[in-house]
Amino acid sequence: MHSDLIDATRDEVLRLLGKQDELLTDLLKVPDLIREDSHVQEHGTTRRTIDNWQSILSNEAKKVGQLEMVLTVLGTMKAGKSTTINAIVGYEVLPNRNYPMTTLPTLIRHKEGQKEPILHFPKRVPIEEMVDLVRERVIALKREGQLDSVGLYAQEDGQELIDKILTFEFGNFKETYIGQEEIFLFLKSLNDLMRLSQDKNIDVNPPLDEYKSIIDFPSIEVEFFHLAQSAKLTKGSLALLDTPGPNEELLGHKLRKVLTAQLERASAILAILDYTQLGGEAEGEVRREISRQANSLEDRSFFIVNKFDQKNKRGMKADEVKRRVADVVMGGKVSKERVYPVSALYGYLSNRALRELATHKGLPEDENDGWVADFGQLAMGASWDPEDISLDEVKVAAERVWKSSRFDLPITEVIVKAANTAALASMQSAAAKMIENGNRLENFLEIQRGGLTKTVSELRHLIEGLAKDIAEVEKAEGQAENELNGLIDNSLEIVQLQYQTTKEKLRLALEGYFQEGKKLEADQLLERTKTIKEKYNLKLNQMSTQRNRRFSDPFANFHFFGAEGKDDREVQHLEEMLDYQAKESLDFDPKNPKINFETEHVAKFFLRQINEKISSIFSESSQEFELALKDLSKGLEETIPQIIVEGVGEILKNAQERLKDEGFSISFDVPEPRFESGEIEITELLLSSVEDSTRTTAIRRRRQKSGWLNTAKRWFGDKFDAYDWGYEDYVDHQTERIYVVDMTKIQERVLDGLDDSAEKLSDSSKLFFDTVLRPLVDKYFEELTNYLEDFRSNLSDGIDKHKLDEQAQEMLMQSILALKERTELHTQDVLAVKNNLT
Amino acid sequence: MTKKESLSNSNSRLSILTLQNMHPQIREKCIFDYINGLEVLEDHLRVRSKSNEQFFGRVWESITGQAISRQQLVDQNITTSLNSVAIWLQSLQLEKAESDLAISHLADKLLETRTALVNQRGEHKALADRLHNFSLYVSSQLSDLKICLSNVDAARLASSHLEQVFDKWEAGRLEKYPPLIRLFLTIDELHWGNFGTFFRLSQKEDEKVRLKHQLVDKSIVQMKKDLGKDLSKLMLSQDWLSPIHKLSPDSKEAVLYLSDWASPSNEPIISAMRYAALPEQYFPHDMGDFPYVLSGRQVINHMIYENNNRK
Known part of the structure; x- marks a missing residue:
């Protein structure tokens, strides 16, 4: 939708909300139409019902009117995410550091007039509880004299943090932090706390589950200087959501889930890429990460290719950059118009300078603010002399730098997109609510109209009919549950199949390695025999040569007598070894699972190969697994509503027909059960089922190498651990050290662990049904029953109206008809708007 | 003289x-x-x-x-x-x-x-x-x-009137007017003739319903041709109203005269149409009850509704 049309449609939605409110107010004014509330009857349309509807409309109007736009910023810290955010704000609101700083998603909200930033941290308790758990661990370590085993303890500020935790100086967070210094300190503390919790000797799980909604995140309010001038911002509020980058993900799966939910609600997404890394190895990783995080959100995504200022003569030009990112990095999924080579650094410095000039009529003294010198150098090079330059010159220079940052265009376009997306989302919600209200209102008025044309006994008959329908609905609920159980069982067969496939791959791989290992062992044996034989032959030759020399050299004899004995012993030893080797060769069993290695490094190398292969299979399988389960979840999201609705469809149809036959033109508009995207999250449920059920937030976890391996281990049980695989060693009768790798044990660890996880799946199925599906089914059927009860109650109200005199009934009928017509027209108007909201 | x-x-x-x-x-x-x-x-x-x-x-x-x-x-x-x-x-x-x-x-x-x-x-x-x-x-x-x-003739007369009026529109005789006015004039002419008489005086409800649907259908067909687009698409209100400024003074007067019964509170679409036809070129910034966006279909619904309710 075009921007002008979106703005006008938004005004129209607000107008329609007002019209429906007016309609409801007029409804309340009609004498004898709306029943007063009573404690006896729960259902039907009363004054309270109308008040509720009006209150809903008022909330929707606020949301449409407020237009909150959230720009989610993705990317690595190295790519310049913080600098980009600071450039948009025109202030160093996030510290530019060399190490990751974002642990919780942090909102930075534009607030007009707010010159000094303020950070709000509303949901502190879960973090404070985490501090308590960390403290317990630290105290325990201190008691054991093992504090220096904690990695952070080796750093000065790490040690300071730990000491403060011990003395309770650290752990109570404030609701607000005012000014840059306090905010930086807070962010650093939070970050250090998270890093500390991830130390393998501390191992405390951060309470990320508690931070699901955007209102839970820490938020910084500050005026965005340059962009505060944008007209779009006057229509609503703008916030940036800073997210942890992929390499900041110490916190794994749960944080990813939080991020995914936020991304889906984002009005627009800014993905930050590093120009200097284009064409390098990191490109593929960037694509994977962005695709993983922002999959199917390409229509809202904008790609900022930062550090364009570092381009040299041979570097990619702007257009080449756009094409590279659009076609290669993002595989053609985005158009190059959405790719913007920029310099966030230039943007930040120039925007900051302009802000200072506007606010303080000059730039600050440079000793505390290094950015001024950076700006000066950039803007004016060698001729920068802060003592000898006019403010106008500075302003001109700043504007020039801003222009060369190329920042203006993407930000303007992103804000437009964000405004439009936010507008569309709020309008869709408002339209849906108005249609729901409209439908209920039309049905209510139709019942009242029809009721006036029917006799009391006819109405009672209809009421009884609806009661029977409600009883049928209750039966349908039981049937739906049975069907759903069956559906889940079938679905989990797919999971079982995946397990079996993976198991087979592993078995084959282990078999392969086993064969290889045995071949190595056989070759070793041959080699050893060969070596000994060579030694033996050599010895024999030596001895023969010496014997011959003895006969020709009388002095040699003298030596020979002693040496001959020694040689004999050596020969004997070699013969024994040869015998032993012969025996070994005879005894060599290519099927024996134990593989003997002569040297440690060969054994280790062999194990490492197995390890890598197993890891790779697990990694691949878990990716396939996760994708398969995502598809499954999505499929279920579609199928489950169908099953639920199928059961009741016939009942509702009959009820509607019955009413129609009696002259009531009613449309049952029961909302279908809808799931929030990701609500049917089988993956999470399965993960929790394969883990130890006694897991608490303080559980130990091994430091993870990478995200995927982490998931793989969780899927397939972390009973296997590459670092524990080893070999046994012993000394053979020849005092040679032999290193034995027992393939049986490896096989057991890998494959049996897998079987354990697979067995728990049947428990998952029940768990899944109880925790996810049953509440949804219950909710739907409860709503449906209430819906039908409301109809019954409204019919019952119709009986009361027969007590009015003829004239009053006539006037009531006129009012009902007029209101009905207005309502129908209004609903048509709302539908017209709704159908255009894409 | x-x-x-x-x-x-x-x-x-x-x-x-x-x-x-x-x-x-x-x-x-x-x-x-x-x-x-x-x-x-x-x-x-x-x-x-x-x-x-x-x-x-x-x-x-x-x-x-x-x-x-x-x-x-x-x-x-x-x-x-x-x-x-x-x-x-x-x-x-x-x-x-x-x-x-x-x-x-x-x-x-x-x-x-x-x-x-x-x-x-x-x-x-x-x-x-x-x-x-x-x-x-x-x-x-x-x-x-x-x-x-x-007697039977009345419904037939009404139907015939409907055909006749829409034939005029189809033949392009209203081409100097923008679509909104064409629709208004058509419905207004029906109001004053046999079609309107039938609706006011007949008791044959089924026939009335049938004729109303026919009116809606014909309006949809004709509007679609005139607009050259899907009638469900929203258009800005100024796109509907601004062409009215360009009408000749006589045409504007005729439109103003024929719609002088409309009040902004009850007939917002027709009233806005009137504003746009005023000689002073008064185009209100506050549209009051006039929608900010309107589809072809909505225009038809509203025009028929407002005309039905005229006193």
Whole structure:
């Protein structure tokens, strides 16, 4: 939708909300139409019902009117995410550091007039509880004299943090932090706390589950200087959501889930890429990460290719950059118009300078603010002399730098997109609510109209009919549950199949390695025999040569007598070894699972190969697994509503027909059960089922190498651990050290662990049904029953109206008809708007 | 009168005739307004003046050949002059109304006038008798109408009227008007003719429903052709209204005259259309109840709704 049309449609939605409110107010004014509330009857349309509807409309109007736009910023810290955010704000609101700083998603909200930033941290308790758990661990370590085993303890500020935790100086967070210094300190503390919790000797799980909604995140309010001038911002509020980058993900799966939910609600997404890394190895990783995080959100995504200022003569030009990112990095999924080579650094410095000039009529003294010198150098090079330059010159220079940052265009376009997306989302919600209200209102008025044309006994008959329908609905609920159980069982067969496939791959791989290992062992044996034989032959030759020399050299004899004995012993030893080797060769069993290695490094190398292969299979399988389960979840999201609705469809149809036959033109508009995207999250449920059920937030976890391996281990049980695989060693009768790798044990660890996880799946199925599906089914059927009860109650109200005199009934009928017509027209108007909201 | 004035008057008469030919409801409305113009109060009579007096006058003149008959009646002050009644009656006898609206309104008005005259202590018996005779004639016309409606012909006449009016639109005879006005004029013409009469006086509800659907369908087909796009697509309100500015002064006057019954609170679409046709080019920034965006389908729904509810 075009921007002008979106703005006008938004005004129209607000107008329609007002019209429906007016309609409801007029409804309340009609004498004898709306029943007063009573404690006896729960259902039907009363004054309270109308008040509720009006209150809903008022909330929707606020949301449409407020237009909150959230720009989610993705990317690595190295790519310049913080600098980009600071450039948009025109202030160093996030510290530019060399190490990751974002642990919780942090909102930075534009607030007009707010010159000094303020950070709000509303949901502190879960973090404070985490501090308590960390403290317990630290105290325990201190008691054991093992504090220096904690990695952070080796750093000065790490040690300071730990000491403060011990003395309770650290752990109570404030609701607000005012000014840059306090905010930086807070962010650093939070970050250090998270890093500390991830130390393998501390191992405390951060309470990320508690931070699901955007209102839970820490938020910084500050005026965005340059962009505060944008007209779009006057229509609503703008916030940036800073997210942890992929390499900041110490916190794994749960944080990813939080991020995914936020991304889906984002009005627009800014993905930050590093120009200097284009064409390098990191490109593929960037694509994977962005695709993983922002999959199917390409229509809202904008790609900022930062550090364009570092381009040299041979570097990619702007257009080449756009094409590279659009076609290669993002595989053609985005158009190059959405790719913007920029310099966030230039943007930040120039925007900051302009802000200072506007606010303080000059730039600050440079000793505390290094950015001024950076700006000066950039803007004016060698001729920068802060003592000898006019403010106008500075302003001109700043504007020039801003222009060369190329920042203006993407930000303007992103804000437009964000405004439009936010507008569309709020309008869709408002339209849906108005249609729901409209439908209920039309049905209510139709019942009242029809009721006036029917006799009391006819109405009672209809009421009884609806009661029977409600009883049928209750039966349908039981049937739906049975069907759903069956559906889940079938679905989990797919999971079982995946397990079996993976198991087979592993078995084959282990078999392969086993064969290889045995071949190595056989070759070793041959080699050893060969070596000994060579030694033996050599010895024999030596001895023969010496014997011959003895006969020709009388002095040699003298030596020979002693040496001959020694040689004999050596020969004997070699013969024994040869015998032993012969025996070994005879005894060599290519099927024996134990593989003997002569040297440690060969054994280790062999194990490492197995390890890598197993890891790779697990990694691949878990990716396939996760994708398969995502598809499954999505499929279920579609199928489950169908099953639920199928059961009741016939009942509702009959009820509607019955009413129609009696002259009531009613449309049952029961909302279908809808799931929030990701609500049917089988993956999470399965993960929790394969883990130890006694897991608490303080559980130990091994430091993870990478995200995927982490998931793989969780899927397939972390009973296997590459670092524990080893070999046994012993000394053979020849005092040679032999290193034995027992393939049986490896096989057991890998494959049996897998079987354990697979067995728990049947428990998952029940768990899944109880925790996810049953509440949804219950909710739907409860709503449906209430819906039908409301109809019954409204019919019952119709009986009361027969007590009015003829004239009053006539006037009531006129009012009902007029209101009905207005309502129908209004609903048509709302539908017209709704159908255009894409 | 100068040559220029004479020429101007000729042109003006021509354009009025052209407008009447194109929009026959102008004539009916004019008669209706003429009847309406006489207000009977307790013991005197008053002629209400309306905003479109100039246009009305020109139309009346073209119908009756009497340039200033209503002008004579237009008098902001209360008058007890019976001459007003006599002249009014004279004019009416010259020209017969055809639409039921005019006829039934006339019957009511005649009754009012007679009652008022009788209350003036029967001094003007001759005039009262003339009124009485005329009212008998009018009553019989009304009866005939009602009888006609009770037989099969009425629905057929209504249907035929519907076809005829939409044929005009399809043939491009409304092409100088923007789509919104075309729709308004079409529905307005139906209102004043056999189609509207049928809806007002017939008891055949099923037929009415069928005809209403037919009206909606035909409007959809025609609007789709005119707009050249899907009728479900939203358009900005200025896209609907701004072409109205470009109409000729006469056309604007005609539109203003025909829609003078609309009020902003009850008929927001038609009222906004009126604003856009005002000579001062007043395009309100505050649209009040006019939608900010409107699809072709919505325009049809609203136009029919507003017309149905006109008093």
